[in-house]
Amino acid sequence: MYETYSISDVIQADVRFQPLKEKLAGYVRGSDEYLAELLNELPLNSYPTYKTYLKKQAVPVNKIVNDGNNTIDKDSHYSDVFRNSLSPEKLVTCVDQKLSTGYEHFMFSARRWPENDCLGNRIYDPITSTWSEQYHFETYKQIAERAHAFGSGIMSLVNVKRNKPLKSNDFILAILAHNMPEWVITDLACQSYSITNTALYETLGPKTSEYIMNLTESPVLVFAKSNMYNVLSILPDLEYVNTLICMEDLNESELKSINESLLTKNFNKLNEKISLFSMKQVEQIGKLNSIPLIPPTPETTYTISFTSGTTGLPKGVVLTHQAITSSNAFVLSSMKVPNSKKNKQLYDMCFLPLTHIFQRQTTSYALSMGVGSGFLHKPDPLVLVEDLKILKPDFLSMVPRILTRFESGIKTTLSKSAIQKNIASNIIENKAARFSSHGGTDRSLLNFLLYHRVLIDKIRDSLGLTNGSFIVTGSAPIAKETLLFLRSALDIGIRQGYGLTESFAGICLAEPHERDIGSCGAVGISTECRLKDVPEMSYYAKKDLKGELQLRGPQVFSHYFKSPDETQAAIDKDGWFSTGDVGFIDSKGRIHIIDRVKNFFKLAHGEYIAPEKIENAYLSSCPYIAQLFIFGDPLQTYLVGVVSLEYEGTQNALSRLHPEVLSLSEEKLFDKINNDPILKKDLLLIINRCTEGLQGFEKLHNMMVGTDLLNVENGTVTPTLKIKRIVATKYFRKDLDLLYQQGSLIRVEKL
Incomplete structure (x- = not known):
């Protein structure tokens, strides 16, 4: 357990928060009146100004040793330790000592x-x-x-x-x-x-x-x-x-x-x-x-959340009430309720499974802020939009698969009328250009008097996002194009986060209106992080600020239930938890997840392949790819894959070269792609052109396509949609062998 240190303590100790300290001075600390005013005045990142925070969101805090010529870390295999710039001195465990448990x-x-x-x-x-x-x-x-x-x-x-x-x-x-x-x-x-x-x-x-x-x-x-x-x-x-x-x-x-x-x-x-x-x-x-x-009490075990696991039996992550309050402190320190909505009834759709820690984190935040949580009228994702239109939530947590469907649905609707499509394209392109060049919320008269009335409000209403202030997405990478499109079409902040079951879900959260989108944001006030060398994958923490992401802090678990060996393998003697994810920390202190440790293999020409890095590159650059499983036979020199696609996006992309696909149903379209080498080759080239930063040998040369090919029912992914590579390889073995028999469709093409 960590020593109690609250947001209230941060405000008292740091001169940056003097204005907030003065606003709270008239209340007895710890009283309900004090807590109400404190929550009303958060987030912390508004002090002294939000723009100041955006420039440096996390900072290195570990001690540096100077050898006379070079400034070096005590251990060159690790990066500096990073903490959120709002509380670099100590990690925060709660909002206030009077709010030390979820209860x-x-x-x-x-x-x-x-x-x-x-x-x-x-x-x-x-x-x-x-x-x-x-x-x-x-x-x-x-x-x-x-x-x-x-x-x-x-x-x-x-x-x-x-x-x-x-x-x-x-x-x-x-x-x-x-x-x-x-x-x-x-x-x-x-x-x-x-x-x-x-x-x-x-x-x-x-x-x-x-x-x-x-x-x-x-x-x-x-x-x-x-x-x-x-x-x-x-x-x-x-x-x-x-x-x-x-x-x-x-x-x-x-x-x-x-x-x-x-x-x-x-x-x-x-x-x-x-x-x-x-x-x-x-x-x-x-x-x-x-x-x-x-x-x-803070030490009381709140839940044992079993990871769905990509191999073997699930592990029970033991999470205390201190983990809840640390999580709430992190979210409240960075989540801004619009001034127009303060002290009003707000609503959230409890959509993602409560079995998973992501939704429990979101629900914990909602319950701490007096938010009303609505539930789907039946456990079927297909009724989501129907229920959103009735509830009209102020915020909600999503996963990329749902957001890409929103994107496809919006584009399909707008494309039905040529005039409407042209007007919408102009508005969305103007909004995207504005966000890409300036960032921040668009407070222009043009936005509210024209863009909203002509287009944006209609799109919002069609999805039940009439009152939406922001959307949080996590659990998988999302295409930057999707983020920018939805932010422009909905004029809404979309915040990508990163976390694990072991960290009570999100430990970082991207700011909603940043110009340079794509990161997961800076590590929050309740966690510290560092990077560790992964030399076999050519990631070096000190040199490039790239390496395996390690976490420590009150929001991070202490052990697996009845599994001392698993605990010892995951947490080192100094309390650092190795996530297995490869991260990069940028100049603002923000985390970017770029790869996965240990999931790599060698092709016949001797090149090492990191499949998750490649999958993430495709998923984050091609909006109509919903799922991707990369496979490489060690006796071959190129990659093949199993690709789940969004129907409308794929159809529109192919229609420029093959207009006839517009008349095909979803089933017939994907069946035709799989059986028509020319059509499949053209789609491969379109997809491969989307990716940046991949070498030619890292790109797909053949593929099998469909809808929801990787799913829990066939055992190829976990409930949180992580690929079970051994199971997936065995399940798709005949299909993968057939792809190699067909050969590379693009060998002669420049990638």
């Missing part, structure tokens, strides 16, 4: 905004078989009451069965569900009683769930009704479960039928009886037998 953040919001919308969804009407045309929310006060009641009920049921005191919280609760308000209520119930939780992947199948449940010895599983079959199927193999809780309502008849007929395994390994309850039942039990709250 305290939520309860502060419940006190400050008791009637604010907290969690909401659309209601289904079984009579008309329709969903409501508006979101129905429960308030922060109501959610706090439900979370306390549910937590009390869980404690009562689990401990009676374990024959332990009712206040015993020495167990781990498991969650198996898609995103829904009850997911967050369960999480808050755990925080209320200092219960550690873990989330199971709906997409990874029963064996992974069984492994996690037995490893954690979890006695209670809270699940969505849609997972009832999966839960009952693996129940005979779950050794420690004694309590099953369905998030949705079950009537007495349904509960009786399942408990008496379907729970074929009546007792667990410890001879404890297994029973099923509905969430509403458990809440009622909690109200009748109200167990005193057990608030967490």
Whole structure:
């Protein structure tokens, strides 16, 4: 654990924040009034001016030794240590000492905004078989009451069965569900009683769930009704479960039928009886037998988040409440709420899976700011835009695949009319030129009186982004062209971040309106970073500021659950966690992820290939490539690949040379590309011209194309879309061999 050091402490210690210090001077530090004013005046990067911060976002802080001729680091295999320029002296663990846990953040919001919308969804009407045309929310006060009641009920049921005191919280609760308000209520119930939780992947199948449940010895599983079959199927193999809780309502008849007929395994390994309850039942039990709250401390383990892993079984990342508050401090120090929206009800769409730490970080921020979180009316990404149009969120977190679909959809819509296309192209090109040359928000009259009225507001409305202030994207690289296009077409800040499960998601976040886009931003105030040499890949930390990115700080995990060997392999004796990602730090202190350690192989002519570097280069430069798996046979001298493409973008790119493709459906287009060497060659040349900085031997010479070829169902990627190279190679082996049999389509062409 790190010594407590808050944003409040930074403000008191650093003369740069004197204006903010003076604004807070009239309040008792730590009081709700003080905290409200502090949150209202953040972010820190506004002091002394935002432009000052943009010039130097992170700075080297380690001690330097001078040998008389050269200034050298104590260890030449590492770069300097970088910290955020807002707090270079010490790493920040929380916003304020009174907000030292995730639970305290939520309860502060419940006190400050008791009637604010907290969690909401659309209601289904079984009579008309329709969903409501508006979101129905429960308030922060109501959610706090439900979370306390549910937590009390869980404690009562689990401990009676374990024959332990009712206040015993020495167990781990498991969650198996898609995103829904009850997911967050369960999480808050755990925080209320200092219960550690873990989330199971709906997409990874029963064996992974069984492994996690037995490893954690979890006695209670809270699940969505849609997972009832999966839960009952693996129940005979779950050794420690004694309590099953369905998030949705079950009537007495349904509960009786399942408990008496379907729970074929009546007792667990410890001879404890297994029973099923509905969430509403458990809440009622909690109200009748109200167990005193057990608030967490910074040291309390908040969650064990299992990485989906590219090889082998998932690893459990142990994250404390200090990790939550460090994360919140980082986000609040750099996330600006527009002045026009301060102290107003804001909304966020809880879209990315809560199983993954990225969405939990976003939701934690939302709960700390009184934001209302909406949920999709059914767990299907295809209804996202429909629900966005109703909720009209102020911000949301996305992944590149969704943003590239937004881009394709906008371009397709605009291309239906020649006049509309010309007008839109002129506006978007003018906006893009302005952002590329100046940066910053566009406050011109031309923008608001013409561009918005003629085009931008219509595009925003069509996607449900009417009220959008910014979008955060992460988990994979995104094309600079996509970032610039969407920023111009939507006139909205898009912030690319970087993080891992081991760092409670994002530890850096690009500024929303920078002129030179493409970075992941500077390391935040709660983490420090450095680069380590990767000589076998020709990356040298001290010389070029390129190397494996290492992290340390209160936002970074301390160990893997029950895996000392894995922990030792990942964290060195000085506490540095090796991410496995190769980064570059630019002159402003911003991080760029450029490669992945160890994923490299040699082709027949002796050249080393780093596939993730190449994949990232294509993904970040070609907007209509959604996924890419690069493969090189060591007996061959060129690369082939499996490429998932966006239909509209690919169709438009090819139509300039082959107008006939405009009449082809998605399935027929990709089938024709795969079977027509001329068409495939022309597409390859278009794609290869997009990339910059790649050598000829690093470019694709043949490929198989389609839609969503790499997916969780066939096991070729993890739920966070990381490629499982061994599995993918085996799965696509026949296709890859066929590509090599066909040979290089572009061998004679200059790349």
